[in-house]
Amino acid sequence: MKSCLFRLSLLVLVLAGSVRAAEKLTYVIVHGATAGGWEWKKTGKFLSDDGHEVHRATLTGLGERMHLNSPDIDLETHINDVVNLILFEDLHDIVLTGHSYGGMVITGVMDRLPDRIRHVVFLDAAVPDDGMSLWGLFGGRGPQDPSRFADGFMQVPWVKPDTRPPHNVKQSIKCFSQPVSYKNPAAKALNVTYVAFVPKDKSAEDRAKTDKSWQRAVSRGWTVRTFPGGHVAQEEDPRGVATLMEEAAGDRNKPVAAVTPGPRAAPFQSPEVHADGKVTFRFRAPGATKVELSGQFLKGNQPMQKDEAGIWSITVGPVEPNLYPYNFVADGVGTPDPSNPDLFPNERFKPSLVDVPASPPLLHAVRNVPHGEMSYCYYESKTLGRTRPLLVYTPPGYRGSDDKYPVLYLVSGTTDTEETWFKAGRANVILDNLIAEKKAVPMIVVMPYGNMMGGTPMPSSPQAAEMYQVFNEELTGNILPYIEENFRAIPDREKRAIAGFSRGGGQSLFAGFRNPDKFAWIGSYAAHLTPEVCEKYFPELVSQPEATNAKLKLLWLGVGKDDFLYQPALAFEAYLKEKKLAHQSFVTEGGHTWMNARHYLAETLQLFFK
Numbered sequence: 001m002k003s004c005l006f007r008l009s010l011l012v013l014v015l016a017g018s019v020r021a022a023e024k025l026t027y028v029i030v031h032g033a034t035a036g037g038w039e040w041k042k043t044g045k046f047l048s049d050d051g052h053e054v055h056r057a058t059l060t061g062l063g064e065r066m067h068l069n070s071p072d073i074d075l076e077t078h079i080n081d082v083v084n085l086i087l088f089e090d091l092h093d094i095v096l097t098g099h100s101y102g103g104m105v106i107t108g109v110m111d112r113l114p115d116r117i118r119h120v121v122f123l124d125a126a127v128p129d130d131g132m133s134l135w136g137l138f139g140g141r142g143p144q145d146p147s148r149f150a151d152g153f154m155q156v157p158w159v160k161p162d163t164r165p166p167h168n169v170k171q172s173i174k175c176f177s178q179p180v181s182y183k184n185p186a187a188k189a190l191n192v193t194y195v196a197f198v199p200k201d202k203s204a205e206d207r208a209k210t211d212k213s214w215q216r217a218v219s220r221g222w223t224v225r226t227f228p229g230g231h232v233a234q235e236e237d238p239r240g241v242a243t244l245m246e247e248a249a250g251d252r253n254k255p256v257a258a259v260t261p262g263p264r265a266a267p268f269q270s271p272e273v274h275a276d277g278k279v280t281f282r283f284r285a286p287g288a289t290k291v292e293l294s295g296q297f298l299k300g301n302q303p304m305q306k307d308e309a310g311i312w313s314i315t316v317g318p319v320e321p322n323l324y325p326y327n328f329v330a331d332g333v334g335t336p337d338p339s340n341p342d343l344f345p346n347e348r349f350k351p352s353l354v355d356v357p358a359s360p361p362l363l364h365a366v367r368n369v370p371h372g373e374m375s376y377c378y379y380e381s382k383t384l385g386r387t388r389p390l391l392v393y394t395p396p397g398y399r400g401s402d403d404k405y406p407v408l409y410l411v412s413g414t415t416d417t418e419e420t421w422f423k424a425g426r427a428n429v430i431l432d433n434l435i436a437e438k439k440a441v442p443m444i445v446v447m448p449y450g451n452m453m454g455g456t457p458m459p460s461s462p463q464a465a466e467m468y469q470v471f472n473e474e475l476t477g478n479i480l481p482y483i484e485e486n487f488r489a490i491p492d493r494e495k496r497a498i499a500g501f502s503r504g505g506g507q508s509l510f511a512g513f514r515n516p517d518k519f520a521w522i523g524s525y526a527a528h529l530t531p532e533v534c535e536k537y538f539p540e541l542v543s544q545p546e547a548t549n550a551k552l553k554l555l556w557l558g559v560g561k562d563d564f565l566y567q568p569a570l571a572f573e574a575y576l577k578e579k580k581l582a583h584q585s586f587v588t589e590g591g592h593t594w595m596n597a598r599h600y601l602a603e604t605l606q607l608f609f610k
Contacts, residue, residue, distance in 0.1 A: 025095050025118070025249055026053040030082055030109075032100025032125075033175070034156050036063020038166035040099075042238035047245065055089065057082050059105070066169045071152025071380070074174035075133075079108035086116055095249045097121040100231065103213070104134050107180050114186035119249045123241070124197040124231055127213035130182040134175070137212065150385035177378060177387040192222040193248040197233040223251035268311065270339040271326075271354045277318030279354060281326070283337065286310025288330045295326030295354070296593055304328075321358030322595050323426065325351040344594075345419035347451065353424065363602050364426035369436035370396035374428055379482040383474045389418050389449055390479065392487060393428045395435060395442035404488045406495035406609045407444045408521075409475065409511075410601075413502030414456045418449040421601075424594050425501075430602050441609040444487055448479050450504050459506050460568060465533045468510035475511050476518065494553065497608045499523025501597040502565075512555075513538045520553040521608050525600040526563050526592055528572035545580040554607055555583040558600035562591035 027047055029040045037056035044054045059078040061069035082105055086094065096117050098106035103125025110120060128137050153170040182188070194217035198204045204226045208214050217224055227233055227244055234241045270282035281293050283304065291312040292301040297319045304312040312328075325344045327334050336343060337352040344351045361367060372395045381388045395405065410427060412420040421427045427445055434440035452470040457463035475498075484491050496519050500508035505527025512522035513529075514537060534542050541548045555576075559569040576583050586603060590596050 024051050024053065025246070026055075026091055026093060027095045027097060027245065028055045028057060028082065028086060028091065030057050030078075030096075030098040030102035030105045031059070031063075032102050034062065034154065034168040034171045035100075036065075036166060036169070038063055039232070040234060043234045043242045043245075046239050046242035050242070050246065052246075055085060055091070057085055062169050062171060063166065069153075069169060069172075071172045071174070073172040075104055075108065075176075075178040075180060078105045078175065079112065079180075082106070082109045083112050086113055092116055093118040095119045095121060095245070097123060097245060098125045099123040099234065100125055101134060101175070103127055104137075104175075104180055107182050110187040110190060111181050111184045114184055114190055117190055119251070120190055120192040121245055121248050122192065122194045122213070122217070123245075124195060124233070125213070127194060127216045128180050128182065129216065131179045133177050133179045135177055136179065151382075152380055152385070152387075173385075173387045177389075188220070191251060191253050192217070192220070193225060193251045194222050195225045195227055195244065195248065197229045197231055198226050199230050200228050221254040223248070223253065225251075268339065270337055271352075273354070273356055274315075274317075277321070277356060278315055279317050279319055279356060280313060280315040281328075281337065282311055282313045282339065283328045283330070284309075284311050285328075285330050288312070290331055292329040293326065294329055294334070295324055296595070297322075297324045297326070297356075301329060317356075319356045321356045321362060323353060323355045323364055323424070323598070324595070325424070326354055327351040342423075344424050345417045345422075347415045347417060363430045363433050364598055365433075366429055367433055367436070369432055371432050372396050372428055372435075373399065374422060377482075377486070379478060381474060381478045383470065383478055384453060388474075388478070391418050391422050391447040392483070393422075393431065393445040393447070394487070395444070396432065397442070398444075398488070402488070404490045405442060405444045406497070407446060407483060407487075407489045408605075408608060409446045409448070409479070409496070409498040409508075411448060411450045411471075411498070411500030411504030411507050413450070413500070413504050413597075416450065416502075416504075418447050420594075421445075421447045421501075425598055425601060427601060430598065431605055434602070434605050440605045443609060444483070444489055446479065446483055448475070450500070450507060456503055459503070459528065459565070460530055462532070464506065465510065465529075465537060468507050468533075469514075469537070471507040472511045472514050475507075476515060480518070493518050494520045495609065497521030497523065497554075499525065499556075499601070499604055500527065501525040501594075501600070502527060502592065510537070513541050516541065516548070516551045520551065522552065522554065523556045523600070523604040523608075524558070524569075525597050526559050526565050526569065528565060528568045530572075531575050534575070542579045542581065545582075549580075549582045552582070554604075555581065556586070556604050556607065557583055558586040558588065558596070558603065560588050560590040560592065560596045562589070563596070564592055 031039050037058035040056045044056050047054045058065050059081050061073045094117055096106050103122045107128055126134055126137055152173055155170050156168040159167050229236045268282050272280040291304045293314050294301045304314040306312045327336050336350055340352040342353040344353055372393050375392045377390050377392055378387050410421050435442050452467050483489050498508045498512050498519050505524040509524050509529050512519045559566055573585055
């Protein structure tokens, strides 16, 4: 009897093994950031033992290829690594698998070689949209810990000089800041499985609510699986992960319609600006019990009314013509208008924008005049140890000439991004119109990202000056050289201006005062410096007013009467008067708003470089 049971058990094991390896597959495995193919050795062996062909890619500069490491390596380099592996090994019908950062890499491979791919598996991996970087996927511009970023690399501080391989390796920042392409329709037709590694003490349901990659997978009709374990589950349970990869290879996408709840709702317009200046806002939220409209054209939140289709609406106004941020508040939670593509760029909450036109049009309205161009740029910051974004406006006629131009460095405020002066400030449109009217000198405008990654102290605190000093080093040591190397900028102090709003105004005042050899024009929009900062960081400027006044072509201050910085700004102006420092002052109605910021910009653009 025991002999029969032993033979039966042996038969079951043999059959199970034959089922697992019944179909021989070809796996190409791409590891995560700072790792290497070594991280997948155990899982790869289990797959090989099951009869599969396994290729564990090691990306350039990492793992056993660390001798090739360089800050010039980027995401495209790593995509080429895997593409060339597939081509030179002449692999077909592959199961392409990526872990963590490897999701960015395999997305690019899918876009390039969809005809070589049988199935794709994202193992706790990044799932980007077309044109998205890894940092963009996480909704920011990189981790907020500057100590992890130095010399163009993301560092791995747990690895010491005497650490024996295999181990993680520092990785070029460009890998995280470069966007990926995902345009190929054939790539989007591939069967894909997304696997979330969920620790046993965590909830898959909770992660599904916040994991953008998970949500993107669902929206694309991909199969979604979970696996018990941490982010490196392949090291915790290599056999289990290998079995998971075998099972996932048979998954098939769902029709997108099958994962879209209910019939397509009837479209509607929001916002709808009427000829009489009134504006109607609409928001579909059938399950909400209360929805309000919040906007800077209102004195307070206004309740909206729901119809039988679950659409909430309200008509307000007439609204004074201008460009305003607004949002809905549904059951206490703020949300932008999903029907409106125009968003206010911000590190945190991103409200929508509504433009109420005037007759004649306001300066920020697009007119039938020659237009300049906006360029999205990236530069290497030695000060912050990372790749940084900035936008550059070049005036009409720049592309077709060899002329050189003066440069305005224009800085936005706290929680704003490098895009805010472009999309909410409309700096390019305002300057197009002023140049066409011959009220402004054609100029280059540089819009950097003002966040120095060390927090934003209160502007009256000593710590604010320390942050301003970091910005000063970033500006003069990184941004200014990049601009003058890559654009036809006039390298002369009298052809450089600096201005900014809120935090950017403080940064502009500090950098302008700190560098009278580099800037002759300064604009402060709703900002100030304290006497203590002025006397500590630039004592000669305040103690020698005649020399300072001779160097500065313009020191311009603007603030609104309802601005929370109005009193500190008045105190700053009084200090300038006491020190006999020449300046122009411009006080308006209104508060700390981008309506005022645009107004101040328009005023100073007509003064700079004249």
